[in-house]
Amino acid sequence: MRFFDDPAFWRAGAISTIVVMSVVLIMLTIDSLAAITPGGSHVPPYTVINQHIDYKFVAERGIEVPVIGAAEPLFGTALDTAAATELIGQGKMVVQSRACMDCHTFFGSGAYYAPDLTKAWLDPAWESWQSITGADTREGAMVKFLMDPEQYRTWTRSMPNLAITEAEARATVAYLKWVSAVDTNGFPPNFAHIQTNR
């Protein structure tokens, strides 16, 4: 019998392939987890919500990346690490309990019925929504919208009223601001140019 007719030959090949690939995956996982820890090289600390965030093209990398600027506390109050962590945690609980990702996407993952939320904090649309909602600030407009989305319907599809309280809405806005500062290797593309043009 030729060696490649023998199942044992292919079994040995399968086992060695799995072992090698698994070891490489574990090594890359260890490295990636360090990079995506809040405060790591790609994911900002939760206290980034106290600062101005922008999304700009960086020539060396050839993509848009988040740019962290001067102090710009969310809702006008700077939070320490513990308070910011708690607020972001609550924001994530809102995202999960309302199954946001079964309509929206984060980083392009989720459902596709509603807009991607990766850079929602930076979306130019909030400027016009400030006047629609009568809010003084972008975060104020976002809170009003989240608490009663059916009142501020923007097009044919309306976000349903998910009984989001004011505290939950503020936490969600904090979450969106933090997410917008994650370095996503340039996803979504072209977003910064639109802002610049405006």
Added chain:
Amino acid sequence: MYRSQHLALKYFAAAITLLGVMTLAGLMSAYYYINPDFLAGLLPFNIAKILHIDTLVIWLLMGFMGSIYWFLPEELGREPIGIRAAELLFYVFCAAVAVVAVVFIFVQHGSSNETALWLINQGRKYVEAPRWAALGVVVIMVVFAYNVIGTAIAAKKTTGIITVLIVDLVPLLLLYLDAFPAISNMSEDLFWWWWLVHLWVEATWEVLIGCIMALALMQLLGTSRRIVEAWLYIEVALVLGTGILGLGHHYFWIGTPNYWLTIGGFFSALEPLPLLGMVIHAVYDAGAQHMRTTNRPALFWMMAEAFGNFIGGGVWGFMITLPQVNLYAHGTQWTVSHGHFAFWGAYACGVISVVYLVLQKARNLTLVDGPLWKWSFAALNIGLVGMVGALLVSGFTQAFVERAIGGSTLEAFIAGQENPWFMEGMVVRFLLGIVFTVGYVVLVWDLLALGRRVPAVAAASPAE
């Protein structure tokens, strides 16, 4: 028949029923795109979507379990160990699925606390089921693993296919434990979530269906065990050799380092290779037998599985897997097009093939053929491929209008969704969804009527 095989029939009945629920929920989800006010105030889009994708996972899982419960006693020559517990858990499984569906439909959401995640909705795609139900799935999978491993030990024997199955059950079970956490950091949350979703769907499930197809091939075409096992090992090596690091194509944009662009792009581009191997395998075996079989629907569905897996999973996946394309295609209906084609080709066709094979044995039929299966085969596949094409048109439109031109803002998203090409795709998708639904109804009709037609058909030559 073994008790385990009676249990298999129950699992198949539940799986085909849930396929119907999935189809209905999918049709509803498609209709929201055409009429956004559909069921306004009663059932939001996300609940219909959850019902669609969660029943997808559960019906396939039940189909896999039914297949193993059918083949296991024949493979090992004895009644599986712990079959009584498995029988009991089948009813618990069905009841839990029903309760979760009722909670999704009538309760929908809770407040932002752990209680909501335990009792109502976890809000993580594919694993939205509340934690109590997810725990139930763990228990069911543990007992399932005990049935397989315990039987091999009690029988004091194993085969190459059963050994692969046993080894596969370990990661299958361990990875599902990722259905529980609620990590605040979205990057880390998605990092582990992809271990569950990708390494289930594009690794452990591929191996599982490979084992099932190997067992089915031996019965359907009489292919020798040596050939089937050699091919299974080749497929395992290629599936996991490309799929483990192919995981990286989900790590392009979630906040992970940019080396994943190269690693994920390279290995996921190789992922079609094992799927091409399956096509070669299936065509070779069917050709060697000159397409002779006593079960034409099982053979045709198995061929559909091989080609559908390669084209839907492999070719459609390759189309969007390189980061330069994925940057624009990711998170659009283009992805949905690939998802529908891949799940259908990789798993659904295989499960339907096994159902036909099993019913032939269970009802002691000499020949399985007739007009009904052809109508359902045609309607289901035309419906599915038509939906895939329509979604592709919508996805292309999104990639261009929303991403490349518009820049992915809310305004760009709306421009993409309101573009006539996008909407035409959505309407055609819905219409083809109706064709698919008709195919499902005929499939159920055929499966129910299979035994009753036999005397007339059996009079014909069994070896066509």
